[in-house]
Amino acid sequence: MKIIQVTCAIILFDDKVLAVQRSKTMKLPLKWEFAGGKIEAGETEIDCIKREIFEELNINIQVNKRLTPVIHEYPDFKIELIPFITEYRSGELKLSEHSDFVIANKKELLNLDWAEADLPVLEEFLAL
Numbered sequence: 001m002k003i004i005q006v007t008c009a010i011i012l013f014d015d016k017v018l019a020v021q022r023s024k025t026m027k028l029p030l031k032w033e034f035a036g037g038k039i040e041a042g043e044t045e046i047d048c049i050k051r052e053i054f055e056e057l058n059i060n061i062q063v064n065k066r067l068t069p070v071i072h073e074y075p076d077f078k079i080e081l082i083p084f085i086t087e088y089r090s091g092e093l094k095l096s097e098h099s100d101f102v103i104a105n106k107k108e109l110l111n112l113d114w115a116e117a118d119l120p121v122l123e124e125f126l127a128l
């Protein structure tokens with residue numbers, strides 16, 4: 001199966017983290033994820049994550065660190081999820097695609113119903 005490369009951002013707001021909920025009409029409906037999206041042709045990972053975050057959330061971020069990519073096979077598609085630790089820089093947060101968001105502490109993050117591919121990402125982040 002073809003692997004779709006997807007970047008995602010763990011966005012820090014001081015010591016809390018932004019998580020977003022996919023809408024009912026998206027793939028993986030109502031699952032929680034880190035905002036991000038597919039890498040476009042000719043785009044670097046960093047360009048991709050900054051673009052996706054601005055498109056989805058209307059904010060600018062600073063990218064600080066790349067975590068370990070996760071390859072995950074869902075029943076009908078396969079992704080390489082490439083996570084970055086980032087921090088909020090500017091702009092007013094507005095959702096354009098997602099149905100909800102939280103800015104949560106580590107314990108609160110663990111209670112969300114995550115997309116499966118995000119679980120190793122969350123684990124690596126929480127262990128830092």
Ligand SMILES: Nc1nc2c([nH]c(=O)n2[C@H]2C[C@H](O)[C@@H](COP(=O)(O)OP(=O)(O)OP(=O)(O)O)O2)c(=O)[nH]1
Nearest residue numbers: 006008026027033034035036037038079115117118
């Ligand atoms: N953005 C993002 N996508 C994730 C995460 N975890 C995870 O499994 N995914 C999946 C969901 C999507 O199928 C894919 C990312 O594609 P996308 O964000 O462009 O979402 P999409 O499927 O709604 O886009 P599209 O096919 O309609 O163009 O990766 C995550 O943390 N962030």
